[in-house]
Amino acid sequence: MKRSWQRRSTTARHQREQGVALLTALILMLAVLMTGIASTRSAMQNARAAAHERDRMLALQMADAALFDAERDIEGGSAPGSARAAAFASGQAGVFANGCEGGTPYDGLCTHDPDPERHAATLAEDDGPAVVFGTFTGSVMPDGGGLPFEAPRYLIELMPANGEVHLYRITARGAGAMPHTYAALQAYYSKPLDGSPGRRVGWRELGNWSELYAPD
Numbered sequence: 001m002k003r004s005w006q007r008r009s010t011t012a013r014h015q016r017e018q019g020v021a022l023l024t025a026l027i028l029m030l031a032v033l034m035t036g037i038a039s040t041r042s043a044m045q046n047a048r049a050a051a052h053e054r055d056r057m058l059a060l061q062m063a064d065a066a067l068f069d070a071e072r073d074i075e076g077g078s079a080p081g082s083a084r085a086a087a088f089a090s091g092q093a094g095v096f097a098n099g100c101e102g103g104t105p106y107d108g109l110c111t112h113d114p115d116p117e118r119h120a121a122t123l124a125e126d127d128g129p130a131v132v133f134g135t136f137t138g139s140v141m142p143d144g145g146g147l148p149f150e151a152p153r154y155l156i157e158l159m160p161a162n163g164e165v166h167l168y169r170i171t172a173r174g175a176g177a178m179p180h181t182y183a184a185l186q187a188y189y190s191k192p193l194d195g196s197p198g199r200r201v202g203w204r205e206l207g208n209w210s211e212l213y214a215p216d
Helices: 002-074 083-090 118-123
Strands: 153-158 165-175 182-192 199-205
Touching: 002 083, 002 153, 002 165, 002 182, 002 199, 083 165, 118 153, 118 165, 118 182
Parallel strands: none
Antiparallel strands: 153 165, 165 182, 182 199
């Protein structure tokens, strides 16, 4: 009788130990599973963040390409003898229109607006007056993958005269490869009155107020 009780007691103890071991194993498996899920989720979030950052950098590069294209436009573009080129060389205020809607051949030329952000909103208009990259310079976007889903564009604003140079403010917008990824840059371009080549005298990313140059 005693041995039978001892056997039952030993069997019950083993069963309890096995139950505890099984429960412990299940808890450990659950912990490992949760850790794996958390690691996978973190990796996916990091990958998405990296992709968005790459796309933002592409948009910035495209906006910068639009700035350079606008500077070539100011210097005469592909038609140095055109009425548009003459308007830039002389700072002809009459062709710089309110709303940037002067019409051909003065597309995208704007009167000065005290609010430097206003023309950025105009650039966002799909059917607005912005100049598409290459329109007046003949520049062509390269072929291949990883390119923006739309061409960069710009507006050129005539700043108040200071008697020494014609000063233009360029507002440019670039897109990334993914929809809804955009960047906007703004630069000042100084064009000497004697017709010699001008130069960029400052730029900034819109939304980042560390402006390098501000006209008097």
